[in-house]
Amino acid sequence: MEGKPEDDGGDLTRRGFLGGTGAALVVAGVPTLGGVGVEEEGVSTQLLEAVPQTAIRVTVNGTEHRVEVEDRWTLNEFLRDHIGLTGSKIGCNRGECGACTVLLDGEPVYSCSTLAVWADGREIVTVEGLERGGDVSPLQQAFMDHNAAQCGFCTPGQLMTATALLDRIPQPTTGEVREAMVGNLCRCSNYNAIVEAVLAAAATSGSGGAQ
Numbered sequence: 001m002e003g004k005p006e007d008d009g010g011d012l013t014r015r016g017f018l019g020g021t022g023a024a025l026v027v028a029g030v031p032t033l034g035g036v037g038v039e040e041e042g043v044s045t046q047l048l049e050a051v052p053q054t055a056i057r058v059t060v061n062g063t064e065h066r067v068e069v070e071d072r073w074t075l076n077e078f079l080r081d082h083i084g085l086t087g088s089k090i091g092c093n094r095g096e097c098g099a100c101t102v103l104l105d106g107e108p109v110y111s112c113s114t115l116a117v118w119a120d121g122r123e124i125v126t127v128e129g130l131e132r133g134g135d136v137s138p139l140q141q142a143f144m145d146h147n148a149a150q151c152g153f154c155t156p157g158q159l160m161t162a163t164a165l166l167d168r169i170p171q172p173t174t175g176e177v178r179e180a181m182v183g184n185l186c187r188c189s190n191y192n193a194i195v196e197a198v199l200a201a202a203a204t205s206g207s208g209g210a211q
């Protein structure tokens with residue numbers, strides 16, 4: 001029928017075009033390593049087995065883990081995908097937003113931009129580690145009391161950075177809070193409430209409560 005690309009009699013029918021595109025996509029989708037196409041059989045197994053791995057020992061929220069990690073895993077991948085701690089979020093995945101912040105030996109780090117192997121022998125605290133005996137930390141309570149979470153996506157990272165601040169400076173000034181939190185972006189622009197919550201937590205507890 002006239003108008004149906006399949007039947008237009010030309011060399012390039014729609015069905016033929018889509019078939020060709022599909023083939024092209026399959027080829028484009030084949031992973032490569034070092035410029036070598038990975039085949040279904042044989043070579044792929046060899047290359048996958050060649051991914052370097054390292055045995056690490058880390059303490060996460062007080063629990064020791066001895067695990068074999070691929071050297072390419074980020075700390076966030078390790079935490080979320082391999083030990084099930086999904087509290088730290090991925091926002092930008094390139095060290096800009098702070099949603100993935102966790103504490104590494106008490107210091108806030110972007111877990112999207114930190115390799116899991118770099119954490120070997122070190123102590124990690126995630127947002128799940130702020131809870132004590134089923135109770136939220138004073139900082140978490142202050143976030144709730146001051147509506148510091150709107151959509152909440154940035155909140156785990158905000159909490160970890162603020163926790164590190166309060167552990168270091170129990171009674172920070174407003175300026176010190178703002179300065180400490182500068183690496184944690186909030187797309188809801190809820191910055192005033194976040195600063196209020198941190199100051200309120202400082203007034204009630206004077207500690208972030210990471211430990």
Ligand code: FES
Nearest residue numbers: 091093096098112
């Ligand atoms: S997800 Fe890590 S800094 Fe944005």
Ligand code: FES
Nearest residue numbers: 150154186187188
């Ligand atoms: S509360 Fe929505 S991104 Fe911060």
